[in-house]
Amino acid sequence: MRNVVVTDPPRADVGDAQQLGEYGVATVHEALGRVGYLGPEFRPAWSGARIGGTAVTVLCWPGDNLMIHVAVEQCRPGDVLVVATNSPSSDGLFGELFATALAQRGVRGVVLASGVRDVAELREMGFPAWSRAVSAQGSVKATAGAVNVPVVVGGQTVHPGDVVVADDDGVMVVPRADVPRALTSSQARLDKEAASRAAFQAGELGLDRYGLRDRLADFGIEYVPYEKYAEGER
Template sequence: MKPVVVTGTPRAELDTVDALAGHGVATAHEAMDRTGYLGTALRPIQPGLRIGGTAVTALCWPGDNLMIHAAVEQCRPGDILVVTTTSPCTDGLFGELLATALRVRGVRGLITETGVRDVAELRALDFPVWSAAISAQGTVKATAGAVNVPITVGGQVVRPGDAILADDDGVLCVPRAEVARVLAAARARVAKEEAARQAFLAGELGLDRYDLRSTLERLGVRYLTAEQYAKETG
């Protein structure tokens, strides 16, 4: 890893990111052909929040949050800080003081594969955080890493300026060049789901709406009365 802080990185158009975030992670994930999900390990420390923004990335060494401090300077309104380490680490790399610094700069939240601490204070600040762990274990500030370089989170590549969406369903990364296309696909999906919702409210079954009866037949699923089943299995 080359120790570097990259400045002036281009971002996805924030208005488009905001519109996409409004549809939620699950819908956007489906609209992206089920790609970009950062995995089940990242969970919110406070439920019920939904955020979207543009990624500033920080690559740290385990037990060392030096590069998070360097990343704060590169953040601007609408950003979301995304943090990982060079090898697995659940130490509390982030807490209330760093959240205060980020809020002043208009940062919308933190996504980290590490741990966080000061959880009560973070909740009181209403600063959104998705993390892999909660840990009181502190850190040092001694080892150079990198800021605004591509990183891997949950097996997915996150590049600076990509769109980040997060809610109770998890975290999604949408490549910067794909945001407008994914938004259009998400809107189409929402319209399709609303039509299905109305049909279900009217009593229609998914088996009929999605032509699943033919699928069951193709898979050899048989319909038997209770008496027939008892006779065949008795």
């Protein structure tokens, strides 16, 4: 691993990132063809947060948060700090003091492949955090790593400047080049869902709206009157 801090990498538009955050993880994930999701193990420290921001990436050693301190200086308003470790770790590398420093710089939240702590304080100050663990286990500041290099988090490669979307459904990454398509496809999906919602409120069934009824036989599904079914069970 090269010990390097890359300064001023290109970022996706902050406004576009915020808009994707408003669409939400489920919508954007479906709109892009179900790609970019970090997996169900990444959970929010407290519920109700919804963010979209541009990634500042950090690569740390397990149990060592030196490079998070280094990364704070590289953060701008609208960023999301994304922290990976070079081998599995659940230690609490991030807490309320880091959140205080990042909030002052306009950072929208943090995503950690390790652990987070000070959950009550993070909730009270309203700073969003997603992680693979909640752990009081502390850390040292002893080993160099990297900032603003590609990192792998939850099986997804996150490049600095990509868009990170996170809410109660989890976390996903949108590559910077895919942001325009994500915006267009997400809005189209919302419009389609709004039409379906109105149809369901009017009494239409998903079987008919989605053209599923005529396909049931292909799945081997048959409708059997109760009397006939009960007779066959004897």
